[in-house]
Amino acid sequence: MNEFKDELNLKVKETYDLIKTFLPKEEGLQKRVFESMNYSFESGGKRLRPLFMLESYRLFGGTDLKLIAPFMAAIEMVHTYSLIHDDLPAMDNDDYRRGRLTNHKMFDEATAILAGDGLLNFAFETINDAMNKEEDFTVLKRMAAASYILSKKAGTYGMIGGQVVDLLMEHQKDVPLETLLFIHKCKTAALIEASLMIGALLAGASIEEVKKMEKAGNNIGLAFQIQDDILDITGDFEKLGKSVGSDEKNEKTTYVSINGLEKSEADQKNLSIEAIDIIDSIAGKETFLSKLTESLITRNS
Amino acid sequence: MNEFKDELNLKVKETYDLIKTFLPKEEGLQKRVFESMNYSFESGGKRLRPLFMLESYRLFGGTDLKLIAPFMAAIEMVHTYSLIHDDLPAMDNDDYRRGRLTNHKMFDEATAILAGDGLLNFAFETINDAMNKEEDFTVLKRMAAASYILSKKAGTYGMIGGQVVDLLMEHQKDVPLETLLFIHKCKTAALIEASLMIGALLAGASIEEVKKMEKAGNNIGLAFQIQDDILDITGDFEKLGKSVGSDEKNEKTTYVSINGLEKSEADQKNLSIEAIDIIDSIAGKETFLSKLTESLITRNS
Numbered sequence: 001m002n003e004f005k006d007e008l009n010l011k012v013k014e015t016y017d018l019i020k021t022f023l024p025k026e027e028g029l030q031k032r033v034f035e036s037m038n039y040s041f042e043s044g045g046k047r048l049r050p051l052f053m054l055e056s057y058r059l060f061g062g063t064d065l066k067l068i069a070p071f072m073a074a075i076e077m078v079h080t081y082s083l084i085h086d087d088l089p090a091m092d093n094d095d096y097r098r099g100r101l102t103n104h105k106m107f108d109e110a111t112a113i114l115a116g117d118g119l120l121n122f123a124f125e126t127i128n129d130a131m132n133k134e135e136d137f138t139v140l141k142r143m144a145a146a147s148y149i150l151s152k153k154a155g156t157y158g159m160i161g162g163q164v165v166d167l168l169m170e171h172q173k174d175v176p177l178e179t180l181l182f183i184h185k186c187k188t189a190a191l192i193e194a195s196l197m198i199g200a201l202l203a204g205a206s207i208e209e210v211k212k213m214e215k216a217g218n219n220i221g222l223a224f225q226i227q228d229d230i231l232d233i234t235g236d237f238e239k240l241g242k243s244v245g246s247d248e249k250n251e252k253t254t255y256v257s258i259n260g261l262e263k264s265e266a267d268q269k270n271l272s273i274e275a276i277d278i279i280d281s282i283a284g285k286e287t288f289l290s291k292l293t294e295s296l297i298t299r300n301s
Numbered sequence: 302m303n304e305f306k307d308e309l310n311l312k313v314k315e316t317y318d319l320i321k322t323f324l325p326k327e328e329g330l331q332k333r334v335f336e337s338m339n340y341s342f343e344s345g346g347k348r349l350r351p352l353f354m355l356e357s358y359r360l361f362g363g364t365d366l367k368l369i370a371p372f373m374a375a376i377e378m379v380h381t382y383s384l385i386h387d388d389l390p391a392m393d394n395d396d397y398r399r400g401r402l403t404n405h406k407m408f409d410e411a412t413a414i415l416a417g418d419g420l421l422n423f424a425f426e427t428i429n430d431a432m433n434k435e436e437d438f439t440v441l442k443r444m445a446a447a448s449y450i451l452s453k454k455a456g457t458y459g460m461i462g463g464q465v466v467d468l469l470m471e472h473q474k475d476v477p478l479e480t481l482l483f484i485h486k487c488k489t490a491a492l493i494e495a496s497l498m499i500g501a502l503l504a505g506a507s508i509e510e511v512k513k514m515e516k517a518g519n520n521i522g523l524a525f526q527i528q529d530d531i532l533d534i535t536g537d538f539e540k541l542g543k544s545v546g547s548d549e550k551n552e553k554t555t556y557v558s559i560n561g562l563e564k565s566e567a568d569q570k571n572l573s574i575e576a577i578d579i580i581d582s583i584a585g586k587e588t589f590l591s592k593l594t595e596s597l598i599t600r601n602s
Contacts, residue, residue, distance in 0.1 A: 029483050030462035032469060037457070085418060089391075090410035109391035110468055113414070114461055117386060120418060121456040124425045128449035137438040144441065148429035155422040156338070160415055161331035167411055168333065182330050 004291050008046075011288065015047045015054060015072065018065060022073035022126050036107045036115035037122070041080045043100050048296070049075045049195045055289040056199025056213060059282055067139065070130040071146055071198050074123035078154045079191060081119035084112055086163070124151070146198040153194035162186025175253035181222075184255070189221025212278050216293075219275035223297040226268040229254040233261060272297040305592055309347075312589065316348045316355060316373065319366060323374035323427050337408045337416035338423070342381045344401050349597070350376045350496045356590040357500025357514060360583055368440065371431040372447055372499050375424035379455045380492060382420035385413050387464070425452070447499040454495035463487025476554035482523075485556070490522025513579050517594075520576035524598040527569040530555040534562060573598040 023041060024034045050072035057068045087094040087102040088109065095105050104112035127147050134140045152158055166183045169175045196213035205213070233256050256264045272294065279290040324342060325335045351373035358369045388395040388403040389410065396406050405413035428448050435441045453459055467484045470476045497514035506514070534557050557565045573595065580591040 024457060028462070029469075029480060030457060030465040030487075033457055033461065033465040081418075085414055088414065090414060111465070113386055113389065113391060114465055114468075117382075117417070117421060118457040118461050120421055121452060121461060125449070125452035125456050128445065128452045131445040132449040134445070137441070140438070140441055140445065144429065144432040144435070144445070148426070148433040151422060151426035151429045155426050156325060156331060156334055156419040160334065160419050160422060161329070164331040164334040164412070164415055167415075168330075179330060186331075 004295065007288060008292065008295070011051060011055070012046050015051045016044075018054070018069045019047065019050050019073040019076050022070065022077075024122065032107070032111060033114055033118050036103060036111050037080075037118050039106060040084050040103050040115065041077065041119070043098055044076065044080065045098065047076060049079055049191050051292070052192060052195035052217075052289070053199040055287070055292065056196045057203045058199075059279065059287060059289055060200050060203035060205045060209065062199065062203030067130075067143075068199065068202055070126045071150070071202065074127050074150060075191060075195055075198070077119045077123040077126070078150065078159075081116040081123075082154075082159060082163070084116040084119070088112060091167070120154075123154075142202055142204070146201050149197050149201070150194050153190040153197075158186055158190035158194075162188070162190065169253070173253065177255075177258050180253060180255060180258065184222055184225040185218060188225045189218045192221045192224075193217030209282065212282070216275040216278040219271040219278075220293055220297065223268045223271040223275070226255045226264050226271070227297055229256040230261065230264055230268065232256075268297065305596065308589060309593065309596070312352060312356070313347050316352045317345075319355070319370045320348065320351050320374040320377050323371065323378075325423065333408070333412060334415055334419050337404060337412045338381075338420050340407060341385050341404050341416065342378065342420070344399060345377065345381065346399065348377060350380055350492050352593070353493060353496035353518075353590070354500040356588070356593065357497045358504045359500075360580065360588060360590055361501050361504035361506045361510065363500065363504030368431075368444075369500065369503055371427045372444075372451070372503065375428050375451060376492060376496055376499070378420045378424040378427070379451065379460075382417040382424075383455075383460060383464070385417040385420070389413060392468070421455075424455075443503055443505070447502050450498050450502070451495050454491040454498075459487055459491035459495075463489070463491065470554070474554065478556075478559050481554060481556060481559065485523055485526040486519060489526045490519045493522045493525075494518030510583065513583070517576040517579040520572040520579075521594055521598065524569045524572040524576070527556045527565050527572070528598055530557040531562065531565055531569065533557075569598065 020042075023038050026034045026038060028034070053072050053075060054068060062068060083097065084103045086092050087097060088104055094102050096102060100106075102112075103115060107115070124147070127143070127150070131140060131143050131147065134143060154160070156164070162183050162185070165179065166187055169179060169183065193214045194217070196217040197210050200210050200213045232254065255267075259267065275297075276290045276293055279293060280286060283290070321343075324339050327335045327339060329335070354373050354376060355369060363369060384398065385404045387393050388398060389405055395403050397403060401407075403413075404416060408416070425448070428444070428451070432441060432444050432448070435444060455461070457465070463484050463486070466480065467488055470480060470484065494515045495518070497518040498511050501511050501514045533555065556568075560568065576598075577591045577594055580594060581587060584591070
């Protein structure tokens with residue numbers, strides 16, 4: 001396990017070193033928005049989405065870091081903007097994230113809105129810059145498909161769609177399971193699906209393989225979310241970085257409140273095993289990506 | 302003049318008919334965000350940016366409406382999202398726009414934030430969808446360049462950058478002319494530049510021609526802004542749709558307050574003439590695009 005942790009730390013560092021080169025320079029009259037964008041981008045954790053993307057790219061034999069890096073940076077920018085806007089007073093109204101002031105508390109609300117817009121726009125600016133320079137038709141086609149996947153999974157049929165429904169359900173009791181699964185699939189799983197799909201696609205995977213990675217990503221996202229709900233009930237709040245079981249307190253409908261603890265734990269385990277099996281079946285052996293998946297969705301063990 | 306007005310009305314209708322086909326269907330669990338996006342998109346005026354794009358495309362001999370239409374829709378989505386976020390309480394805090402409730406007043410603040418995010422994301426989703434289906438390398442290269450231009454002109458080095466600096470200067474007196482020009486160039490001119498450049502580029506114009514259209518767009522944007530400032534002073538508020546000379550009341554620094562009315566009027570005229578000359582020099586004759594330009598920047602005559 002310590003060997004895996006050492007490898008993980010190295011990969012997390014490699015990932016961050018790759019993506020940070022795309023950050024805007026903090027200069028010019030609009031300097032404040034660059035400072036605000038970078039403040040939130042730099043306060044991230046394990047960079048799971050770009051890490052998943054990089055390892056999926058490698059799983060399918062990809063070796064050109066210059067090709068995958070702008071997409072890795074872009075998905076982290078999308079993730080970061082979504083957190084900035086999520087924290088706004090009109091949304092979750094949070095003052096802290098990962099122990100640091102949220103963007104609108106560190107800067108101000110208007111700047112936080114524009115920094116979020118700026119990061120979402122900059123994600124596509126970064127990808128478009130790379131596409132604009134690409135001279136190989138096959139590679140450009142793959143990049144266009146990858147960019148389409150990112151925009152779809154991040155948008156109103158993906159992540160934003162999940163946020164909208166989550167907001168609508170906030171003060172409702174008895175949310176149907178179907179609705180809850182829609183929220184988790186869109187809000188949590190969509191960007192993980194995009195990470196795994198884009199990595200595979202840019203390495204030249206077939207449509208069937210990309211679909212398999214989408215399924216793995218969906219499983220990982222859902223397992224991750226169920227685990228969060230389980231930890232919220234069983235009270236292991238420290239691992240969640242929470243001081244209280246917030247879902248339970250709010251009487252929020254969760255996967256566990258609908259299905260019970262036992263079935264939730266079994267479902268979470270089965271989703272995880274299936275995801276790991278998909279990944280291992282492609283490599284024909286255990287890989288860092290499957291070990292990473294296992295480590296993430298068995299945090300409670 | 303009436304002939305021009307009839308032509309304009311036809312072109313405005315043609316433009317809207319082309320771009321409205323890209324709007325999301327108001328269905329699904331996240332229906333509310335689609336309603337919110339469409340509410341603001343549908344309450345637009347003359348659709349100047351997609352109209353400029355279409356006419357620039359035609360100026361350079363473009364005839365494939367299927368190629369240009371997704372880019373026309375995308376730039377209108379970007380423009381619409383910027384208005385939704387601009388109107389938010391933390392920004393300009395406006396209750397009405399073009400006589401209708403602003404998005405956050407019609408829906409709520411959280412929905413307006415997400416609808417804005419949704420439109421910005423959907424702009425690139427729309428372009429990416431088209432690129433993902435394109436099988437001709439030359440066309441795909443042009444689309445990638447066009448998408449890059451849109452993202453650059455809309456982002457933190459373009460429109461968003463201008464909004465940031467405009468916010469920073471809001472309560473400052475004696476804003477330097479250089480800063481004021483940066484705001485106008487980014488906030489007002491950048492999307493007009495993008496419209497004219499993308500139209501030219503997708504029709505196969507050379508780099509030099511695209512640069513000329515950028516210059517024309519910059520002139521039009523700046524002339525438009527100076528005219529706004531002039532009308533704000535001379536009191537022809539009806540044409541601006543304002544009930545009071547708001548800049549004057551706020552003692553805001555404007556092009557006119559720095560340069561005086563006479564020089565401002567001369568500059569506005571020269572910028573307009575230069576833009577029209579660029580457009581006419583390409584066509585070798587007067588075109589709808591140059592007539593449109595003239596009609597827009599001589600509203601005060």
